Amino acid sequence: MSNLFPHVIRVAATAGLILAAGVPAVYAATSATVVTDLNVRAGPGPQYPVLGVAARGSAAALEGCLEGSNWCRVNVGTVSGWAYAKYLAADAGGSTVVISERRAELGVPVVSYEATGSTVTVGPEPLELVGSVDEIQPIAPPPTVRTFITENPVDPVFLEGEVVLGATVPRSVAVRTIPDYEYEYVVVNNQPVLVEPSTRRIVYIYR
Secondary structure, three states: OOOOOOEOOOOOOOOEEEEEOOOOOOOOOEEEEEOOOEEEEOOOOOOOOEEEEEOOOOEEEEEEEEOOOOEEEEEEOOEEEEEEHHHEEEEEOOEEEEHHHOHHHHOOOEEEEEEOOOOOOOOOOEOEEOOOHHHOOOOOOOHHHHHHHHHOOOOOEOOEOOOOOOEEOOOOOOOEEOOOOOOEEEEEOOEEEEEOOOOOEEEEEOO
């Protein structure tokens, strides 16, 4: 994608405070790159509202990550929020590495978060990326699919991780069949997604 800035900006209903945990008041944020279209949320978890969507290839300033978590505070364009570290990459000695795998080497600061609103309990089963996001070919669902999803709502499922193309929905999560259509649907982290039945991979996200 040529667009290097977030799109689909929304107003967040939940606010929070980021608190440095032993981090100097002034420090150079780690430069990172968004590896797939990625939600930037109001807080460190899938239960928080989406502030915007950072397009694949966007440059992000990484302020720090929570201790023992893959959620990190980022600035992408004009949006400040939280993104999932498994979909953020950085340069380490000339090699591109995933933030979640090399935090210590990159010297990513530890930050903490204090919620100021109610949260939703998140299940323990992770939503993981399977293979390269490039393996997912773009699809264009017909309007009738969106109509069916709207008229046949299902309860959302909250999973640790982030909703991205190529991520796999765990087998324990029930999905809904769409009449006369090859894909099924489920609402993950408050976002309707289309799932390939055989692989359970997300092939389309309604934003």
